[in-house]
Amino acid sequence: MLDTEQLNSHYDQLDTLGTADVVRALVDDQTQAVQAVSAVLGDLTRAVDETVTRLARGGRLIYAGAGTSGRLAQLDAAELVPTFSWPAERAVALLAGGRLAMFEAQEGAEDSTDGALQDLAEVELGAGDVVIAVAASGTTPYTVAALRRAREVGALAIGMANNPGTPLLLEADIPLCLHTGAEVIGGSTRLKAGSAQKIALNTFSSAVMVRLGKVYGNLMVDVKASNHKLRERAVMLVMTAAGVSETEARAVLAQADFKVNVAIVSLLRGVSVSEARALLQASGGHVRAAITSTS
Structure with missing residues (x-):
């Protein structure tokens, strides 16, 4: 048995x-x-x-x-x-x-x-x-x-x-x-x-x-912000990861269609949202790699 x-x-x-x-x-x-x-x-x-x-x-x-x-x-x-x-x-x-x-x-x-x-x-x-x-x-x-x-x-x-x-x-x-x-x-x-x-x-x-790079530090940075709760969570994640104010986090998230990983890469690399997307694509979606890459 x-x-x-x-x-x-x-x-x-x-x-x-x-x-x-x-x-x-x-x-x-x-x-x-x-x-x-x-x-x-x-x-x-x-x-x-x-x-x-x-x-x-x-x-x-x-x-x-x-x-x-x-x-x-x-x-x-x-x-x-x-x-x-x-x-x-x-x-x-x-x-x-x-x-x-x-x-x-x-x-x-x-x-x-x-x-x-x-x-x-x-x-x-x-x-x-x-x-x-x-x-x-x-x-x-x-x-x-x-x-x-x-x-x-x-x-x-x-x-x-x-x-x-x-x-x-x-x-x-x-x-x-x-x-x-x-x-x-x-x-x-x-x-x-x-x-x-x-x-x-x-x-x-x-x-x-x-x-696979879906987490930065211990933050869930590729979450789908599909409702109010998750959009507020996205703001908190960007504020925490990038060390920015709520106002700045919301502004960049709005440009990035509320994609947390794009907003974080944009802020930490000091690049535009479109450049951040390109960096993420080149890194296979790996957030830390996109931030630290020399390209």
């Missing part, structure tokens, strides 16, 4: 506990999610570095999963677009059962290897892409098939699972085993197994974006 499916004898009387004790048990058990991610920092670092290399050459991030794991992967892909202005067509999330499965469980879809192959064919998976496949069990046929096809075409295959020695990890170029063990509620991998996946996915994609 998989570790995530084992029964946790420590909580075998969970239903007899008071509400406060049930809540404490569930929260306390989550600490193991952080520990599980910490245990794979080396592999996670390698996954980030190799992904950055592929994406810098024009590759895409393609997530694949089913059920809870697939929904977490879908969420990670979706958040890259507003947070880092990453092109939506380069953050593709494949979920067993299709988009409907994001909101309504399509449990049978995870058993379809043909479904995975068809989904990958539709997005035209190529050798320059990165596939990150996520499954708590590490045995989900849809997810395993997706990762196997990734390796066949020469794409970077990253596998994330919560059970060691499982097929998904064995198929991966870079296996990420988030070994969280038995859950408080037997078999409910939406608990600490899911938490570990969320932490690892957040860490992975955020680190990738840092390495």
